[in-house]
Amino acid sequence: MLKSIQEWTFVLTIIGIIAILGNWVGYHVMPLTAAPGMIIIILVCVAGLVIQKVLPLNLPAIVYISVIGMVLSLPVTPGSGYLIKWTEEVNLLALTTPILAYAGIAVGRSWADFAKLGWRSIVVGTCVLLGTFLGSAIIAEIVLRIQGVI
Template sequence: MLKNIQEWVLLLGIFGVVALAGNWIGYEILPTSAIPGMLILIGICLVGLILGDVLPGSLPSIAYVALVGVLLSMPWMPGSEYIVSATSEVELLALTTPILAYAGIAIGRSWTDFVKLGWRSIVVAVCVMLGTFLGSALIAEAILTFQGII
């Protein structure tokens, strides 16, 4: 368990540093103002990962991370105003960039496992991605047309 926590802290720390850099470069939010929010987000993730590992059941860690984050940001929770204001200094897209990069590296490392799934899985993945793209494009087209923007 201690080894897992050390790995999680290291990984979350790397994500945090890269996200702070992306936040600074992409949104011109200085790291000094975003560090408290990033530390809070890292803490929430760490608590959720620990709960997912410790508590019995098959609930994934992401559910615990979301639950802890929602509970801490509720208006009746002491300190929620500070948590919300501090984390609002960290932009969502600055967070997703290192996570998606890590996911791409993880898939690239386990390419043999991906190939074992067979050609049907590749067809399904392509259809899902194509459907998601086309669905998003249609929704965006409809909303932008409705608003008179295009």
């Protein structure tokens, strides 16, 4: 269990550092301003992962992470105002890039497991990516035309 906690903390810290840099470059939030919020997010994630391993229930870790985050942000929780203020400095989109990159590496590392999903999952994945790309392009086209940019 201790080795798993160390691995989770290491991976989440790397993702946190990349997210803080993305937050700085993309949203002009200084790294030292976003660091307390990122540390809180990492601690909540580690706590949720530990609870998921300890409790005998068969629930995904995201359930525990979400519940911990919601309880900590309730107005009746002491210090919730500070936690919310600090985590507001971390932009959600700055978190997605390193998380998706890690997911891509994880899938790429285990091509055998990916191949077991079958050809249907490849077709569905391709359609989802294509739909997302085309949807984004259409929305961008409409917005840019409304604004008179193009």
